Amino acid sequence: MYRCEYCEGTVQPLTLKREAFKHRDGFVILEDVTIGVCDTCGNRYYCADISSCGSCCCNWSETLSKN
Template sequence: MYGYACEYCEGTVQPRTVKREAFKHRDGFVILEDIVIGVCDNCGNRYYSTDILHAVHAVATGSVSPERTEKIPVAHLKSA
């Protein structure tokens, strides 16, 4: 599944296990933990399998319940 050329540079996409990865979905944000993603060994671009993207969609739309929900701080930056 990995070992292919990065679409942005001359690097190679390698598997990497990450503790937490945040995803923006049209229905909100989802954080997946302890997942394997593809990361370019040169530029660091991240690649996600269809299984991961389907899981994000399922949690965001409510068809799969999350293990827990966390609060996320939100603030506006003041203009100079």
């Protein structure tokens, strides 16, 4: 747990069945993922592994759309 960068809340781990977030020109949908959520303002935090996975998925889909 750590402090939220936007308010005085605490970021708590939360495991979700499905989470979608905007990345570049589209959306990434993750299943069975643990993210951080502020218990006061609700801001969501994604670990570096999730962020890089989203980038990898987007690069892969861009490659497919070019072929």
